[in-house]
Every structure is written in structure tokens, then in C-alpha cells.
Amino acid sequence: MSVRSVSTPVSDPSLTELLRSSLLPSSSVVVGDVDDIDVRRVGFMAVPDIGPWLRRDQLLITTPRTLGLVTESATAFVGRLSSRGVAALAVQFDGDGWNLEPELIDAAAQAQLPIVAFHGDGDHSLSRDRARVESSQVSAMFEAERVRRLLVDVVMAGGGLAELAEVAARELNGTVLLTTSDGREICRAGDAAGRRRLSTSPALDSTGRLRTDTVEGGLGLHVFDGHSGSVAAISANHIDHGRLALFTWDREMTEHDLYLVERAASVCALVVTRQQAVASVEERHRANFIHDLMLGRAGDTEHVVSHAKTFGWDFDRPLVIVSIEPDPVPDETTSAAHRLPVVDRQAMAFSGAIAHRDPGAAVTALTGETVIVMGVGNDTMALVRDLVSVVRGEGGGGRRPFSVGVSRTAVTTDGVPALYTQARTALTVGRRISGQWSLTNFDDLGVYRLLSLVEDEDELENFARETLRELTEETVEAQDMRNTLEVLLATNINIAETARQLHFHYNTLRYRVVKLEKMLGSFTAQPELRLDLSLALKIIAMRGINH
Numbered sequence: 001m002s003v004r005s006v007s008t009p010v011s012d013p014s015l016t017e018l019l020r021s022s023l024l025p026s027s028s029v030v031v032g033d034v035d036d037i038d039v040r041r042v043g044f045m046a047v048p049d050i051g052p053w054l055r056r057d058q059l060l061i062t063t064p065r066t067l068g069l070v071t072e073s074a075t076a077f078v079g080r081l082s083s084r085g086v087a088a089l090a091v092q093f094d095g096d097g098w099n100l101e102p103e104l105i106d107a108a109a110q111a112q113l114p115i116v117a118f119h120g121d122g123d124h125s126l127s128r129d130r131a132r133v134e135s136s137q138v139s140a141m142f143e144a145e146r147v148r149r150l151l152v153d154v155v156m157a158g159g160g161l162a163e164l165a166e167v168a169a170r171e172l173n174g175t176v177l178l179t180t181s182d183g184r185e186i187c188r189a190g191d192a193a194g195r196r197r198l199s200t201s202p203a204l205d206s207t208g209r210l211r212t213d214t215v216e217g218g219l220g221l222h223v224f225d226g227h228s229g230s231v232a233a234i235s236a237n238h239i240d241h242g243r244l245a246l247f248t249w250d251r252e253m254t255e256h257d258l259y260l261v262e263r264a265a266s267v268c269a270l271v272v273t274r275q276q277a278v279a280s281v282e283e284r285h286r287a288n289f290i291h292d293l294m295l296g297r298a299g300d301t302e303h304v305v306s307h308a309k310t311f312g313w314d315f316d317r318p319l320v321i322v323s324i325e326p327d328p329v330p331d332e333t334t335s336a337a338h339r340l341p342v343v344d345r346q347a348m349a350f351s352g353a354i355a356h357r358d359p360g361a362a363v364t365a366l367t368g369e370t371v372i373v374m375g376v377g378n379d380t381m382a383l384v385r386d387l388v389s390v391v392r393g394e395g396g397g398g399r400r401p402f403s404v405g406v407s408r409t410a411v412t413t414d415g416v417p418a419l420y421t422q423a424r425t426a427l428t429v430g431r432r433i434s435g436q437w438s439l440t441n442f443d444d445l446g447v448y449r450l451l452s453l454v455e456d457e458d459e460l461e462n463f464a465r466e467t468l469r470e471l472t473e474e475t476v477e478a479q480d481m482r483n484t485l486e487v488l489l490a491t492n493i494n495i496a497e498t499a500r501q502l503h504f505h506y507n508t509l510r511y512r513v514v515k516l517e518k519m520l521g522s523f524t525a526q527p528e529l530r531l532d533l534s535l536a537l538k539i540i541a542m543r544g545i546n547h
Contacts, residue, residue, distance in 0.1 A: 015039055015088055015114065018059065024090055024118040030098065031105050032088070032114030039087050046134035047141045052221075052258035056085030061130070063092050067104070074103035078111050088114040095119070140256045144263040147171050151267040161271050165189035168264045172257070174248040178268065181233075181240045182345070183210035183218070183393065184352060190247075198247055203229050209393040210243055218243070221258055228253040232265035236273045244268055283365070286311055290364040290371055294321075296417040304413040314360025315373065319416065320380055321407040322372040323423040324350065326400050327436040342400045346370050346391070353390040357383060371423075373416070376409050381441055388439055401436040403427050408442055425452050432542050447535070448542055460539045467536035469519055482537065484512050485520075489534050493524050 015037040019027045023042070041055050045062035048069040054060070060081065070077050081089065089108070091100065098117035108115045150171060154163050161178050166189045169176040175190035175198050185208060188195055198204070202224045205211055210231075212218040222229040227249045234242040244265040246257065289307060292298040298307070308315040326342045347365035350372060354361050361374035377383055384406055405427025407419035422442040429448050430440025442449070454460055465472045471482050484502065491497045499509040513524065523529045 015059065015116075019116065024116060025120050027090070027116050027118035028098070030091075030100060030115040030117050031108050032112060034088065034114050034116070037087050037114065044130050044133045044137075046137040049141070049259065049262070050137075051080065051084075051262060052255040053137065054081065054084040054086055057087050058085070059088050059090055060086050061090045061092065064099070067091065067100075074101060074107040075110075078104065078107040078113055082111040082113050086113065088116060090116040090118060092121075093117055093119050136256065140259045143256075144260050147260055148263050148267055151264055152270075155267060155270050155274075159271075160275075161268060162187045162189070164264075164268055164271060168244070168246070169194075172246050172260055172264070174246045177210060177243075177245040177247070178234075179210045179212075179243045179245070180345075180348065180352075181212070181242050182349070183212040183243065184349060184391075185210070186242065194247065194249060197227070197249060201225070201227065201229075201247065203245070203247065205393055207390060207393045210245060212243065221253055221255070223252070228257075230258045230261045232258070232262040234265045234268045234272060236269040236276075241269065241272045286362070287364050287366060290362060290373065291366060293373075293413065293416050294366075294371065294420040298413070301412045301414055308362065311362065312360070313362040313373070314375065315362075315413050317360075318376040318409050318411050319373055319413065319419065320376050320409050321416065321419040321423040322374065322384055323405045323420070323427050324370040324372070324402050325368060325427055326402050327431065329400065343368060343370060346400070346402060349391040350387060353387045357387070371420070380409075381406060385439065392437070403431040403436065403438040404440070405430060406439075406441045425449065428452070429542055447538060451535070451539060451542055464536040464539040467520075467532050468540070471519065472540065481512070481516060481519075482540070484509075485516055485533065486537050488513070488516075489530055489537070493530075 015034045018024055018039060019029070019034065038057060039059045040057035041059075043050075043053055043055060043058045043060050045053070045060055045066055048066060048071065050060070072080075091098065093099075096119065100115070100117070105115065147168070150167055151164055154167055165176045165178050165187050169190040175188065175194035177188045177198060178186040180186065183205075188198060190198075199208070203211060203222065210218065219231050219233055222231065227247060228251070229245055229247050230253050231243055231245045233240055234244055244261060246253070246261045248257075289298060289311070293304060298304050305316045324346060326346065343365045347363055347370040350370055351363040354363060354372065354374065358374050358377075361372060363370065363372050374380075374383075384404065388404060405423040405425065407422035407426070410416060410419050426440040426442040426445060427438075429445055429452050430438040433448070434440070445452070451460065468482070471478050471485070484498070487498050487501055491501070495509055495513065496506060498504075499506050502509070504512075517523060520533065521529055523533055
């Protein structure tokens with residue numbers, strides 16, 4: 001059965017007009033300003049979990065009894081109505097007067113959500129449809145409770161997310177996809193045809209990730225190419241852990257389906273909480289071991305290799321270290337506080353990405369970074385780029401940018417501390433040169449490796465300013481001339497080739513060379529000066545002077 005909010009007439013009435021109509025007899029404003037508020041639809045709240053039936057510009061009508069069944073705080077409840085764009089809340093009382101919880105009134109006043117009290121049943125046409133809508137909501141609630149009990153039985157029997165997905169797909173009559181909060185697949189369930197169709201659905205991006213970059217993280221009902229989707233958040237302890245998505249191929253889903261999906265997602269949160277409780281203890285041991293290994297305090301090679309095997313890691317082979325660190329973001333959104341810490345999320349993402357590519361690799365979240373200890377392949381950098389591509393996806397969903405540093409190779413674990421230093425250097429210098437989303441191999445740093453060893457940054461910057469003089473100024477002309485100088489040095493002062501690369505006329509470039517030499521000295525005739533200029537340009541790139 002389709003459960004929909006009842007629509008008002010085409011000419012959208014104001015809330016003030018509805019207060020004078022038979023829809024809200026003997027009404028009075030409890031809190032809020034009702035002037036200039038248009039109502040595009042009317043909805044009825046017969047169950048406490050009203051989320052799927054909420055609509056923008058909606059007048060939501062309920063009773064004190066239903067409000068009393070709401071388990072969340074008044075602030076959270078009003079906040080949910082406000083975030084979904086509900087125009088006002090109307091509460092029907094049987095007798096004269098009204099009595100609402102002070103917390104509800106305070107929360108509504110804070111959110112500027114009007115609350116109206118009215119008395120008795122009206123004879124408005126919308127009121128006559130109320131019984132049907134409320135009956136549908138109650139029916140959905142009983143169906144959701146049946147599904148919830150089946151899923152809880154799976155959890156009580158020790159089942160995990162894969163088993164829950166199978167039961168949910170069967171009971172909800174569709175294809176189920178469980179993902180992380182940024183859309184990476186954990187598992188899918190349903191018949192073979194549905195699972196295949198899901199792989200080509202517009203609901204997934206080109207990397208196979210569920211699109212979570214729409215409003216409210218992709219939650220709610222969606223219509224794709226010839227099929228429907230319903231997405232709910234898997235939340236535990238007020239933290240967003242993932243998504244449960246249901247897809248149907250032969251019918252259009254309604255609020256009824258979304259209600260069932262949301263209840264199923266709440267059971268999935270039980271499994272996530274259980275898994276985290278076990279994993280947190282194990283992760284502490286793993287992180288402590290990797291931390292000691294990076295500092296050279298984990299013991300000799302034989303002990304390290306043996307201990308690593310207890311975690312399922314293979315360190316008895318040539319190794320490389322990968323360091324991943326979140327890039328600084330100036331404007332952190334408030335929603336980030338309701339998700340796992342960014343390093344933990346990135347560690348989980350890389351762990352999932354590398355699992356079938358290098359099963360013996362170690363992925364651990366340390367303070368402020370994710371560290372991967374992996375084996376060396378035919379093309380290690382190609383593998384790392386592949387991992388970054390999988391974790392990054394198409395870059396949507398508000399995904400936090402990160403930078404990556406890759407070390408050289410060590411034959412035994414004795415060389416791991418040096419590898420870690422190399423990976424950190426590659427990450428730090430690479431980010432300074434390339435900015436966000438940098439991926440840098442230590443072997444590709446060249447002279448930047450030597451410059452990164454100079455701890456006195458002021459001395460480096462002074463050298464750059466003294467060598468390049470006015471070219472270090474923050475002007476368009478200075479930046480343009482620096483670019484010309486950089487290409488000249490890269491072509492070994494080949495005027496013709498530099499002019500070709502910069503798309504300049506030959507005589508124009510010769511004029512620029514004369515101008516540069518007036519500022520910097522006769523670098524075309526002095527190899528030592530060319531070396532100084534080249535180093536100064538690299539210092540600017542690495543240290544971010546004038547950025």
C-alpha cells in the first residue's frame with residue numbers, strides 16, 4: 001500500500017488560513033510565528049518513527065498520545081522535523097486547553113518551528129482521509145516489527161551483516177546492499193538477477209560505490225533508471241557507521257518500504273556495535289605492535305615475523321611502508337562529529353581495498369595517520385595508486401582528502417624504521433609541492449629529499465629570497481617570470497625549446513631572458529648560479545612561499 005502525505009489544494013494556503021479552517025477547529029498558537037508560512041501538504045503522525053512520512057512545507061498533525069511514544073529527546077525530535085523542512089506541528093486535544101511538555105515547547109521555540117493546539121475532529125476533506133493514512137502507518141509499524149524480530153533472531157544466533165542482508169533481502173522483497181558511510185560495499189544480497197542489475201545501476205558510481213553525495217548522505221527514497229531505491233543510515237551511539245540500501249526492479253517503493261528499511265538498519269547497528277567492541281581490543285594490540293615496529297622497538301626479525309603472523313600479516317618478505325594522512329580542511333562540517341574519526345574511517349577503507357590485493361598486508365590506524373606495511377610487487381606504485389583510486393572513489397560524499405607517501409623497499413623488518421621515515425618524508429614534501437590528494441614516492445623526490453633534511457626553514461626561505469630576489473613577490477608578473485625561469489633551467493637554457501613549450505615568440509623569450517638576467521645575474525653563462533636558482537625554485541615549491 002502506498003503511504004503518502006495528504007496534499008492540500010493547488011492554491012497553497014497559509015498556516016494562518018488553515019488555523020481558521022475546519023481542519024484545525026478551536027485552534028491556538030502555542031509557540032512560534034505563523035505569519036507568512038505557506039503549507040503545501042498535510043501529514044498525519046500516528047507512529048513515533050515518522051521519518052519516512054516527513055515532507056518539506058508540511059503541516060504535521062498528531063496527538064499527545066503519539067508524542068508520548070517518541071523515544072528521542074524533544075530537541076532531537078524537533079530538530080528532525082526542522083531539518084526536513086516541516087512547516088508546523090499541530091497537536092489535537094480532546095478537551096479544552098492544552099498541555100505539552102516544556103522541553104518540546106522550548107525546543108520548538110529554539111528551532112523556530114510553530115506548534116498549534118486544536119480541539120476535536122474537523123470535517124475538512126483532509127481530515128476525512130486521516131484514518132486511512134494513520135492506518136497505513138500503523139500497518140507499516142507492525143510489519144517493521146515482524147521484520148525486526150526476524151533480524152534480531154539472526155543477531156542472537158551469532159549472525160553477521162551478510163546473514164542480516166540475506167534475511168532482509170528475502171523479507172523486503174528486493175536486493176539489499178550494505179555499505180560503509182561513504183558508500184563502499186560491505187556485502188549485497190538478493191537473487192542473482194537483482195545483484196547483477198545492481199552492478200550497473202546509477203545508484204553506484206563508476207568505482208562501484210553507493211552514491212552518498214546527495215542531500216542527507218543519500219538517505220531516503222530514490223528513483224533511478226527504471227527502478228527504485230530506499231537508503232537508511234546504520235547508526236549506533238550517535239555515530240554514522242554505514243548504509244542499508246534496498247532496491248526493487250518491478251515496483252516503485254513508498255514510504256512504507258523506507259520505514260521497513262530504517263528499522264532493518266537499526267538491527268544492523270547492533271552487529272556493528274558488537275563487531276566494534278571485539279575489534280577495538282584487537283586493534284589496540286595491532287596498533288601498539290606497528291607503532292613499536294616503526295620505532296625499531298618490536299624485537300628482532302624472527303620475533304617480528306612470528307608475532308605478525310598472529311595478526312594474519314606476512315612480514316617474511318621484502319616490505320614497503322605507505323603512510324596516509326588526512327589533508328587539512330579549513331571548514332569542518334558539524335556532521336563530522338557524528339561519524340567515526342577520519343583516520344579510523346580511512347584505515348577501514350584501505351583495509352577493505354587491500355584485502356584481496358595483498359592479504360598479508362597490515363593496515364593500522366595510528367595517531368593522525370594510517371600506516372600500511374605491504375609486500376613488494378612487480379609495480380608497487382601501480383598497486384598503491386589502485387588502492388587510492390578505490391578508497392577515493394569519485395571523490396563525492398564529502399570524502400575527506402588525504403595525502404600518501406610511499407617508502408623504498410627493505411628486505412627484512414630491521415629496515416622498517418628507516419622505511420617509515422622515508423614514507424613520512426615523501427608524504428610531507430609531496431603535500432607541500434602538490435597540495436591535497438598528493439601521492440608521492442620517496443624515490444621520486446630527487447633533490448627535495450636533501451632539502452627536506454634542512455630543519456631551519458627560515459634559512460631555506462632566506463636563501464630562496466636572496467637568490468630569486470623580486471621573483472619571490474606575490475604578484476602575477478613575478479609568478480609568470482618564475483615559470484619562465486623554471487622552463488629555461490629545465491631545458492638547459494635552450495631558447496627555442498623554451499619558447500615552444502611556453503608558446504612564446506622566439507624574440508619575446510629572448511627579451512624575457514635579458515630581463516631575468518638584469519634581476520638575477522648572468523645565469524646563462526654561470527652554471528653555479530643556475531644551480532642556485534634551481535634550488536631556490538624548489539624551495540619555493542616545497543616550502544610554499546607565497547602560497
